[in-house]
Amino acid sequence: MSARYRVALSHDFRLPDGSPAYPDFDLSPLRDDPLVEVVWLPAGDRVRAEDLAGVDALVLLVPRFEAESIPAGGRLAIVARFGVGFDNVDVAACTAAGIAVSITPDGVRRPVAQSIMAFVLALANRVMIKDRITRMGPDGFHTRSRYMGTGLVGRTLASVGLGNIGAEMFRLAAPFGMRHVAADPAADPALARELGVELVPLDEVFRRGDFVTVNCPLLPATRGLVDARRIALMKPTAYLINTARGPIVDQPALVAALRAGRIAGAGLDVFDPEPPPADDPVLALDNVVLAPHALSWTDEGFAGIGASALASVRAVLGGRVPEHLVDRGVAGSAAFVGRLAAGRDRG
Numbered sequence: 001m002s003a004r005y006r007v008a009l010s011h012d013f014r015l016p017d018g019s020p021a022y023p024d025f026d027l028s029p030l031r032d033d034p035l036v037e038v039v040w041l042p043a044g045d046r047v048r049a050e051d052l053a054g055v056d057a058l059v060l061l062v063p064r065f066e067a068e069s070i071p072a073g074g075r076l077a078i079v080a081r082f083g084v085g086f087d088n089v090d091v092a093a094c095t096a097a098g099i100a101v102s103i104t105p106d107g108v109r110r111p112v113a114q115s116i117m118a119f120v121l122a123l124a125n126r127v128m129i130k131d132r133i134t135r136m137g138p139d140g141f142h143t144r145s146r147y148m149g150t151g152l153v154g155r156t157l158a159s160v161g162l163g164n165i166g167a168e169m170f171r172l173a174a175p176f177g178m179r180h181v182a183a184d185p186a187a188d189p190a191l192a193r194e195l196g197v198e199l200v201p202l203d204e205v206f207r208r209g210d211f212v213t214v215n216c217p218l219l220p221a222t223r224g225l226v227d228a229r230r231i232a233l234m235k236p237t238a239y240l241i242n243t244a245r246g247p248i249v250d251q252p253a254l255v256a257a258l259r260a261g262r263i264a265g266a267g268l269d270v271f272d273p274e275p276p277p278a279d280d281p282v283l284a285l286d287n288v289v290l291a292p293h294a295l296s297w298t299d300e301g302f303a304g305i306g307a308s309a310l311a312s313v314r315a316v317l318g319g320r321v322p323e324h325l326v327d328r329g330v331a332g333s334a335a336f337v338g339r340l341a342a343g344r345d346r347g
């Protein structure tokens with residue numbers, strides 16, 4: 001039977017030798033389907049329209065998908081972004097062209113929440129410095145009383161954002177007996193009640209948090225949201241944790257506060273710029289725990305994100321509207337509805 005659908009993957013899902021870059025992303029549901037042909041896009045920072053001829057669905061990792069990436073009169077019905085950040089996709093242009101853009105909130109929810117808790121626990125128990133002094137032998141070992149940790153019971157876990165990941169973080173934190181506060185202009189009060197989260201104005205998150213976590217998207221309105229003024233509201237014993245996006249934090253202001261001991265420390269999975277250059281002052285601080293935008297990368301995470309992305313692709317190939325669309329408005333687009341119907345007819 002010849003393939004009726006063509007699904008493209010961006011080049012960065014494969015290593016230069018052709019082996020999978022992320023083996024936990026199980027492609028067999030596509031590969032084993034005789035109706036589907038899997039094609040690989042050539043390497044490049046930006047997806048090119050000419051590489052999408054005859055392609056029904058694109059699974060996209062890092063390359064940018066811009067208005068110029070849209071194939072004229074093409075079959076492309078969905079860009080399935082692997083993850084939940086979609087700043088590399090021109091969603092408005094896709095919607096206007098009747099192309100759905102999906103993300104994988106169900107795939108990232110637990111892995112990113114787990115990584116936030118990893119930072120909370122590493123900072124609270126001073127894992128990094130205790131690892132270092134232990135490796136020094138007896139001289140380091142005997143300095144251990146200098147490095148008292150922070151108990152979590154009764155301390156405040158605070159969040160900028162109570163969405164998919166913020167809510168899961170509070171679910172995971174429940175047994176630690178912390179107070180929960182969050183600021184979110186679109187918060188669901190019923191969800192907040194269910195999670196024992198007190199909704200507060202944004203500045204209160206900074207004033208009250210012993211662990212202030214950033215769980216909002218990078219938007220024009222959130223760029224630089226964690227600025228010098230808000231950092232100055234934090235307790236000197238408090239920690240800032242950012243696993244969302246680097247530019248939400250004014251990084252030079254954070255570095256200044258950390259250098260001056262104005263706050264106790266930070267856990268950073270994301271940076272501005274990213275990756276940080278080798279001489280970036282943030283890398284020289286000893287009161288931070290750092291990760292290369294990959295603390296949440298786990299076998300479970302890649303399997304879950306992949307399964308979610310493929311579920312969106314499957315939905316579209318089957319003529320159905322996928323669950324996790326960035327802009328659900330596309331479902332009303334005649335061009336999108338036409339592509340769904342054409343796909344259904346081919347099946």
Ligand SMILES: NC(=O)c1ccc[n+]([C@@H]2O[C@H](COP(=O)([O-])OP(=O)(O)OC[C@H]3O[C@@H](n4cnc5c(N)ncnc54)[C@H](O)[C@@H]3O)[C@@H](O)[C@H]2O)c1
Nearest residue numbers: 108160161162163164165166183184186215216217243244
């Ligand atoms: N480090 C990683 O590997 C990684 C992985 C996945 C996601 N992320 C980041 O995490 C972010 C959150 O993901 P999510 O799935 O929870 O998204 P989400 O959209 O479900 O939740 C984000 C929440 O932030 C809220 N928000 C928006 N503006 C705000 C503001 N000014 N103040 C307070 N809250 C505000 C929104 O109302 C929403 O409820 C993503 O946008 C992404 O940048 C990072």
